[in-house]
Structures are given as structure tokens and as C-alpha cells.
Amino acid sequence: MTVDRISLTDFLAALGTPAARHEPWPRFELSVEGWTGLRDRLAAVPAWSLLGLWGETGMVHLALRDDTDGDIAVASLTCPQQSFPSLSGVRPAAKRLERAIQDLTGLAADGLDDPRPWLDHDRWRLRHPLAAVPGAPLGEPAPYPFLPSDGEGLHQIPVGPVHAGIIEPGHFRFTCQGETVVRLEERLGYVHKGVERLMKGRLPEEAARLAGRLSGDSSVAHTLAFCLAVEAALGVTAPRRAQLVRAVMAELERIANHVNDIGAIANDGGFAFLLAECAVLREQVMRTNERCFGHRFLMDRVVPGGIAVDLKQEGRQALADLLPVFAKRFRKLVSIYDAKSSLLDRTVGTGVVSSDLAHRFGAGGYVGRASSRGLDARRMPGYAPYDELDFQVPVLPEGDVNARVWIRIREVEQSLDLIAQILKRLESGPGRAFLPESHAVSEGMALVEGFRGEILAWVRISDGGRIERAHSRDPSWFQWPLLEAAIEGNIVADFPLCNKSFNCSYSGHDL
């Protein structure tokens, strides 16, 4: 094996020592030299994409995947000096993750060129909540220093954190020249709820309820990722029926969100008709969710070991009522979108994300797939039951608002078809496996495709069966930075349209 062809796992295995119980992919503990060696290697191998980077007391973890062969592994570094070499130079998406690690753990990212805090606005009751000994807050919060912008005729427009619409809070700082946006800078963290620390010491069942509220629109996907990580750690697999029903829930969630977004994007393009029609379709999915599982957002229906509510005859009937009507109506709306030249005029060529940027930031979901990055966690690494189902992963090269709309359209079609396939396979059986008692510390990880893209969940469970550390990385981490790039050179008035076409999560990002 030449050094150029060495796999990610082999490379890390040569650098460090494997952790005792980390499933289903290995984790290696590296020395500082190993970590910097890995950093240099990352500069040379762009296909090793960043899946996650998170900290805990005295330690950082880095999850990577080789996008060419699907090899996944985690590298860890113990930080006795309370610092670790920054990876932001070789993986730009690491920057905000490292700023968050600094805020939460107090570990310093050496070489990080942005010293500003990210999630910590100096309003919390304590500093470094995940450190061994959290500190006291600094005191009077200083104004956040936005990046300076000098130039002839530039002016700034601050927006938020409280926005005009019924949406989540965050701050946008536009620097403009006339109507044209020269730069957008985001400031997030407003809805940080300290979920990771709240999960500490909980039983997996309790922590799963928190995971289901990281981003309410992705409740199924986040809970599923968390539960799969717990199940991996404890060496248990949800029964087949639970896997299938979970997938029904996940696809319903994807459809409800995508159709809502399509309507909202059209509305921001000045076409309210589609908003109204799509909102009705969404509402029908939400009501079907309630009929099937007793909750419109399906919260707390996925639980460690399986499902809490099974699909009964009444639910199957509700789905049978919904699916053909939905599909027919949706087709009609798509043809309207496609024929509306005044709307396409707004969405085509607007808010372009280059393929290069999407790859460099490791962006997933419709943001990545509309810019040629055709990854989908249901495929790679894949998880049950998708390995036995037939579906396409749509990919487009244009990278504009229109492409992000079309990816959603195609995914709705695929999801409708997936639900039909799953229902055909559904046989009676148990909906939940008992979690075995935990006698040793164990770690698990999972990747799940939410409607926005890949969600990474990681847990360490104590020998007493409680959560020691849990981390969830929302897809928005790798999409928010691209929104800044997408709006550059566009006019301010197109920002709502671009923003809606991304629909990044604030709560899922802020944690």
C-alpha cells in the first residue's frame, strides 16, 4: 500500500491507539504530533471530509469520512495544555466549530485566526460549561466586534436578532455598496440552550427527548441519530418493524419540511399562490402524522431501542388517504412552478454556491446536492432500512436558488415512493428492543439524513448506563457559512429568497 492510497482508518491506526469500545466506526487517540500529522494529511486529501469536531473536558474529537469510499473514523486528542492545533486552515468549516469548542470547554484552538467567541455572548450563568470546573461569567458583555469593512461608499445594515417574520432569531450584518451586498456576516448563538450539558447524567430515554427538541422541524432525524448512536454504543439493534416505522416517520418529516420550503421560497419570489397551496399540503402531512402517531411533529415517537408508538390500522388508512392525493396535487404545483417564468426569473442564477465551496465546507442536504456534492447519509454510510429500498439521490450542478428548489422537489417524490415501498414491507413484530444493562463505558456514533442534510450524533455512555457526553452536529453548521458566500454580489432584496432556499436551523446550530 503506498502512502497515497492508504485508507483513512489505516492512516489513523498507524498514528494512534484505538479506543476500547467505539461503534460502529473506530476512534483513535492521537498525540499532538499525530494530530498535526493528520492536519497536514487533510491539506493533501480534500476527499477526507469533516463530519464533526467537538470537545469535552480536556479532549477534542474529529470525525472524518473519505467521501470516495465511505470510510469513517474518529480521531481524538487529549489536551493537557488545554489547547489543540486548529484545523481551520485545512477545513474552513472547522472555524465556527472550534470557536464553539473554545466557548463550551475552555480548550484553546491554537492557530485559529478568529479569536471572537461564537455561542457565548457572555450572558450565561457560567463560562465553559463543559470544562471540569466551569468559570464565572466575565461580566458586562462587550459589543461584538463585527469584521471591519473599509471602502468607498460602503454602508452597513444590521438585521436581528429579532426578525420581522415568524422565524428564529439570529443577527445578520450586511455591508452594501448601493443595493449590492458586498459582505454578509452572521452572528448566531441566540437560542443556545445548553442541551449538551443538560444531557449529561441522564438516562438515554430522557436525553432522547432533548435530542428531539434540538431543532423541532427535524425532531425525528435528530432523535433517530441520537438513538442510533446509543444503540451502537450498547450493541443493540432496533427490531425490523421499528426500523421501518422510523423510516416512515423520517420521510414524512422530510416531505412536510420540503413542501413548506418550496412554498416559502416561491412566496419570497413574489408568488404567494404556491405558498398557500404548499402550506395546505404540509398541513395535511402534519394531520396525518397526528392520526398515525399522535403527534404532529412526531416528537418522542422514536426512542432508544425502537419506537414508542407503532403504526396501527388507522394510521395505515391515514397514509393511504394522504399519499395519492398528495402526489397528484404536488405534481400539479411543480408544473406550475416550472412554467412560471416570472418566478424562475427570481430563482435562476440567484444565490449561487459553487461546487468547490460546497465541497470545501462539506455541505450536505439540498445545499450540497444543488452544488454537485451528491452525498446522502441514507446511502453512505447507509442505515436500515434504506439499504433494501430503491431511491435516487438527486444532484444538480447549478448551485442557485432554483437548483435548491428542484432538489427538494425530487426528494419529495422519492420520499413518497419510499413510504410506499416501506409500507409494503411492514410485517408485524416487536417495536422496541430492551436496552441491555451497561457494564462498561461505551461510545457510539451515527449519521442520519435529516431534511437539511447529514446529522452526526455521538454519545459516551457510562458503566451505569447514563449519558456521559453527547454531541449532535446539525447540518446547518456546514451551510450557514455558505449562505454568507451565496448572497455576495446579489442585491439586498434577494436575501430573503436566498435565506429561505437554505433554511438553516438556528436552534439546531446553537444547541
Place this chain on the structure above:
Amino acid sequence: MFGIIARNLLKGSRSEAVSEPGDRAVQDLLAKLHAAARRRLGRSLAIRQVDAGSCNACELEIQALSNPLYDLERLGLSFVASPRHADVLLVTGPVTANMREGLLKTWEATPDPKWVVALGQCAIDGHLFADSYAVVGGVSQVLPVDLVIPGCPPRPADILAGLLALIEAEGRPQAGVAASTAGADKG
């Protein structure tokens, strides 16, 4: 598209036209809310929504009230962009430490008389996040709350019932009155 519009015109309003269990209850609520709004308000009620730290599901249910099946606006209740035009602040989320100031400033910018409605379990008492270092707690930790609408998240029908209770119970809000909550009216 014109086919759909024509069909909608012929078939009449889409609002709650679908026949599903529970729709009758929603229809009743909408009718009651309409009557109460006319009787008690005499004009429209302007609602400003503030997300003070929610998971976004509460927002999505509030948004759903604008879809053609609920169509809140036709009852004279509208969502406004500026707190300066608002009669009601509809607050969601366990107020995060990072949003406390934003919430307070929005409240200060809202002219008297004004109501504050805490929507969702988080806004009522902080829910699962109550013990966090990053969370202040329910909205009543920061502002006088006039009404709570429980649920995680409350369904659109629950929100309609809550708004109806608000209008029925109070009529126009009083200036400067730090009214206590309407209790756990299951909305």
C-alpha cells in the same frame, strides 16, 4: 394554476373544507374566535411573535395558522412585523440568556396597552431546558404574562382556543397592568 384558482372559487373557501376528525372542533373555534374578535375588539388584533429560544416547532405551528385551512387573518387577527404595531406579544421558547435582552427590548418597543402570551411549555416554565446555565426560564421570569397556551408544541387548534380565551377574558388589554396569567387554560 388558473384551474386551481377557479376550482377554489367554485368550491368556496378552502378554510377547513377538508373532512377529517377534529375539523368540526376547529371550525367551531374559528367561528367563536371570529364572533369574539368582532364583539370585543371592534377592530383587528395585531400579534407580534417573538422567538426567545424555541426549538422552532412552536413557530411552525403559529405559521400554520396563516395557511388557508385556518386563515387567521380573515378573523381580524394578523401577524405584524414590528412590535410598534402590536397589541399582543406572542412569545415562544425557554427564554435563553442570549435572547433575554432582545425580548425585553421588543416588549419596550410595543406600545401600551399590550398583552403578553406565553406559547408552548418552554415559554411557560422552561420545560426540559429549565435547569440550563443558558436559560432564564419561562417568559414570566422576564415579562408580565397575561395568558399561557400549553403544549409542546400547542397544535394550531390549541393556539386558536388560547387566543379566543384571551379576547374573551380581557377585552382590550389595560395599560400598565401586570396581569397574572389566565392559568393553565388548556387553550
